[in-house]
Amino acid sequence: MRFFGILSFGILAGCVGSERLYFGGNIEDMQPDGSFAITEIAETKVVEYNGSVAAAYGYGWADPETMAGDRGVFAVSGFLDDTDVGTIPTSGTMSHTAIYGMYVVTGTYDSFSPSDWEYNEVNGIMTVTVDFDDQNFDAASADGQIVMDGHVHNGTLFGTLEYTDADYDASGYVEGVFGTEGTVGAFDCDGDNIMCAGAFASP
Numbered sequence: 001m002r003f004f005g006i007l008s009f010g011i012l013a014g015c016v017g018s019e020r021l022y023f024g025g026n027i028e029d030m031q032p033d034g035s036f037a038i039t040e041i042a043e044t045k046v047v048e049y050n051g052s053v054a055a056a057y058g059y060g061w062a063d064p065e066t067m068a069g070d071r072g073v074f075a076v077s078g079f080l081d082d083t084d085v086g087t088i089p090t091s092g093t094m095s096h097t098a099i100y101g102m103y104v105v106t107g108t109y110d111s112f113s114p115s116d117w118e119y120n121e122v123n124g125i126m127t128v129t130v131d132f133d134d135q136n137f138d139a140a141s142a143d144g145q146i147v148m149d150g151h152v153h154n155g156t157l158f159g160t161l162e163y164t165d166a167d168y169d170a171s172g173y174v175e176g177v178f179g180t181e182g183t184v185g186a187f188d189c190d191g192d193n194i195m196c197a198g199a200f201a202s203p
Contacts, residue, residue: 102198
């Protein structure tokens with residue numbers, strides 16, 4: 001299980017079962033059907049690649065039993081890293097267009113009650129470009145609200161993300177895979193009064 005960009009409140013002791021309250025965006029291991037093992041999802045959407053589920057995003061609640069007493073509300077995303085996106089180039093630069101979807105959850109600092117928050121789904125197109133000579137990548141949505149950059153190793157993308165709209169700024173992480181045929185990935189973000197999670201795949 002992978003957690004990124006999680007805000008936590010309460011005693012931050014290293015022991016398990018400290019009954020900490022978490023909330024924030026996170027990238028998490030995803031099941032092949034697009035579900036997430038440790039969360040009770042309120043709303044989930046899957047992203048397909050070549051007609052099969054390759055990634056998913058949503059928001060939900062941590063299960064206290066599987067979290068050993070910890071609990072929380074999350075914007076959550078994940079992807080299947082064994083998705084066949086083709087061979088991995090050894091040099092040069094390559095770009096793929098991808099369709100993305102994400103949930104943006106706002107009002108998280110105004111109230112600790114999820115029923116008071118606003119949940120909006122955003123969809124769009126982004127371009128993901130990898131420079132295999134320098135082993136790095138960058139990506140941006142067509143509207144400029146999402147910007148990503150980071151490193152690539154053996155076709156796996158690891159990087160950071162900035163999300164900006166008219167009212168909010170947030171930052172987070174992105175993970176994915178990239179090959180000659182396409183790209184698939186997941187991302188998250190946290191900010192002042194906002195959390196988000198999303199996923200992308202080549203059409």
